Amino acid sequence: MRTLGQLPLSIKLPLLAAAMMVLVGAVASQQVLRALARVQDARVQELAQMHVEGLSVALGPFVLRRDNWEVYDTLDRASKGGEDQRMILTVVADDRGRVLAATDPRRVPMDSEIDDLAQNAVALENLTVDGSNPVLRLLTPLVYQGRAVGQIASELDVSDLLSERRGALMSLILGNALAVSFLSLAGFVAIRKMLRPVTTLARQMTETQGEPHLFPAAEIPRGDGELARLARTYNAMVDAVATKADAERRLAERERFVALGRLSSSLAHEINNPLGGLLNATDTIRSYPDRPEVVRQSADLLDRGLRHLRDVTRVTLDQNRLDHEDRPLTPEDFEDLKLLIQPEVSRLALALDWSVLIPKKTSVDLAAGPVRQIVLNLLLNACMASGNGGKVGLTAQNNACGLSIEVTNSGPEMPEAALGRLMTDAPLSPGGGVGLRLVRDLTTGLCGRISYRRIDGLTCVRVTFDRARGATDAQE
Known part of the structure; x- marks a missing residue:
C-alpha cells in the first residue's frame, strides 16, 4: 500500500480504472455464465421430459404386461434416434422396482433392482448441469393412463455442455483481459494527457531554485476548467510573489538608509548627552583653578567622560556592540x-x-x-x-x-x-x-x-x- 501511494497520479488513476473494469468484467462474466447455465438446464430438462413422455406412451402397455422383449425393443429403437444420443443409458422397471429392460443389459441385468442406479438420480424438475459431473442421472415415474405403472431411470451425457461453458468462460476471461489491457493503456495515455498541466505545475513548483516560474501560457488548457483555473491562479500567485519580493527589496534598501540614519542619530545622541557634563567640568576648572580638589574631581570626570565617548565610538565600529x-x-x-x-x-x-x-x-x-x-x-x-x-x-x-x-x-x-x-x-x-x-x-x-x-x-x-x-x- 505504501508503494502504491508513492506512484504518480498518472499511473494510480489508470490502475484504479483497470481494477474497476476487472470488477465490472467479473460481475458481467458471472451474469453471462449464469444465463448460459439457465439456457443449458432448460435444454436438458426439455429433452429429458420429451424422452420420458415418449417412453411412457410407448412402453405403458408393455410394462403392464411385463413384456420384457417389447420393452427392450422399444428402448433399442428409441436409443437410435437423433437427439436421443445424449441418453447413454435408459432403464425401465415395473412398479416394484424390478428391471424389465435396459439399453445396456450387461450393465443393468434384467430383473435386478433399480435402486442401485437410482441412488444419485434426481427428479426431472431438479435436473441441472452442475458444472462438475459430465453424466446426469434422472429418475421419473412411468405414467400410463393416469397412473404410475413403473419407473424410468436415465443417464444423460452433458460433457459437450460443460465444454461449451468452459469455452464461454475462457472467451470471457480472454476478452476481459484484452479489454482491460487496451482500456488501461488508453486510460493511461488519456489521463496522462489530461494531467499534463498538473505535472507541469508540480515541476514548476519543485524546480524553482528559490524563485517561482510562471506556468507556460502555451500549456494552459483551453476553456475554463479546473486545471485551467488552477494554472491561471498559480501564475497570479507567482506574479504576486514576484511583486512582493520586489517590494521587499525596495523596502530593504530603504531600511538600510533608515538604519544608517538611526545609527547616526544614536551616535549623536550618545555623544551629545555627555558633552554637557564635560563642558560643565571645564567651566568648573576655569572658575576654580586655585582649588586643587575641585580641579582633580573635574579632571577625573573629564577622563571618565572621554573614555565613555571612546567606548561609544568603539561600539559604532563594532556594529553597535x-x-x-x-x-x-x-x-x-x-x-x-x-x-x-x-x-x-x-x-x-x-x-x-x-x-x-x-x-x-x-x-x-x-x-x-x-x-x-x-x-x-x-x-x-x-x-x-x-x-x-x-x-x-x-x-x-x-x-x-x-x-x-x-x-x-x-x-x-x-x-x-x-x-x-x-x-x-x-x-x-x-x-x-x-x-x-x-x-x-x-x-x-x-x-x-x-x-x-x-x-x-x-x-x-x-x-x-x-x-x-x-x-x-x-x-x-
Missing part, C-alpha cells in the same frame, strides 16, 4: 551620571531622588560602558517624561542576587510605542528616538532583564542583572 571586557562598573560611575544629568535637572527644575547602595571601593563585574549608557538613557527619558517641576529618581543596589537599577519619574504612563521599543524586539515604528531600543539591546547583550510598572503615580523601569561572577573588592 559594546566590548564586554571594558573596565568594571564602580560607584563613581553613578556619581558621573548624576553630574551628567544635572544640567537637565536644573533646566526643568526637577526633584532628584538619588540612592546608590553600592559600597565604596567595590566594583561590580559588569562593563561600565554599557551600564552607563543604559542608565543615562533611562534618566534622560525620565527627565523628559516628568516635565517642568517633576520628580525623577534612581535606586541602584548590588547584593547577593545581582545588580538592580530602578529609574522612576512622576510623568504620565509610558506610551505603547515607547513600551514596544523598550520591552519587545518588534520592528521600530516610524518616528521616535532610538534611546529606549538601545537600552533594550544593551541590557539583552549583558543577559539582563527589564520590567515596567506603574505604582503610586510613578512610572518605574527596573533593569536587573543576575549575579554571574559576583562583586569583587577594588584593590587600591
Whole structure:
C-alpha cells in the first residue's frame, strides 16, 4: 500500500480504472455464465421430459404386461434416434422396482433392482448441469393412463455442455483481459494527457531554485476548467510573489538608509548627552583653578567622560556592540551620571531622588560602558517624561542576587510605542528616538532583564542583572 501511494497520479488513476473494469468484467462474466447455465438446464430438462413422455406412451402397455422383449425393443429403437444420443443409458422397471429392460443389459441385468442406479438420480424438475459431473442421472415415474405403472431411470451425457461453458468462460476471461489491457493503456495515455498541466505545475513548483516560474501560457488548457483555473491562479500567485519580493527589496534598501540614519542619530545622541557634563567640568576648572580638589574631581570626570565617548565610538565600529571586557562598573560611575544629568535637572527644575547602595571601593563585574549608557538613557527619558517641576529618581543596589537599577519619574504612563521599543524586539515604528531600543539591546547583550510598572503615580523601569561572577573588592 505504501508503494502504491508513492506512484504518480498518472499511473494510480489508470490502475484504479483497470481494477474497476476487472470488477465490472467479473460481475458481467458471472451474469453471462449464469444465463448460459439457465439456457443449458432448460435444454436438458426439455429433452429429458420429451424422452420420458415418449417412453411412457410407448412402453405403458408393455410394462403392464411385463413384456420384457417389447420393452427392450422399444428402448433399442428409441436409443437410435437423433437427439436421443445424449441418453447413454435408459432403464425401465415395473412398479416394484424390478428391471424389465435396459439399453445396456450387461450393465443393468434384467430383473435386478433399480435402486442401485437410482441412488444419485434426481427428479426431472431438479435436473441441472452442475458444472462438475459430465453424466446426469434422472429418475421419473412411468405414467400410463393416469397412473404410475413403473419407473424410468436415465443417464444423460452433458460433457459437450460443460465444454461449451468452459469455452464461454475462457472467451470471457480472454476478452476481459484484452479489454482491460487496451482500456488501461488508453486510460493511461488519456489521463496522462489530461494531467499534463498538473505535472507541469508540480515541476514548476519543485524546480524553482528559490524563485517561482510562471506556468507556460502555451500549456494552459483551453476553456475554463479546473486545471485551467488552477494554472491561471498559480501564475497570479507567482506574479504576486514576484511583486512582493520586489517590494521587499525596495523596502530593504530603504531600511538600510533608515538604519544608517538611526545609527547616526544614536551616535549623536550618545555623544551629545555627555558633552554637557564635560563642558560643565571645564567651566568648573576655569572658575576654580586655585582649588586643587575641585580641579582633580573635574579632571577625573573629564577622563571618565572621554573614555565613555571612546567606548561609544568603539561600539559604532563594532556594529553597535559594546566590548564586554571594558573596565568594571564602580560607584563613581553613578556619581558621573548624576553630574551628567544635572544640567537637565536644573533646566526643568526637577526633584532628584538619588540612592546608590553600592559600597565604596567595590566594583561590580559588569562593563561600565554599557551600564552607563543604559542608565543615562533611562534618566534622560525620565527627565523628559516628568516635565517642568517633576520628580525623577534612581535606586541602584548590588547584593547577593545581582545588580538592580530602578529609574522612576512622576510623568504620565509610558506610551505603547515607547513600551514596544523598550520591552519587545518588534520592528521600530516610524518616528521616535532610538534611546529606549538601545537600552533594550544593551541590557539583552549583558543577559539582563527589564520590567515596567506603574505604582503610586510613578512610572518605574527596573533593569536587573543576575549575579554571574559576583562583586569583587577594588584593590587600591
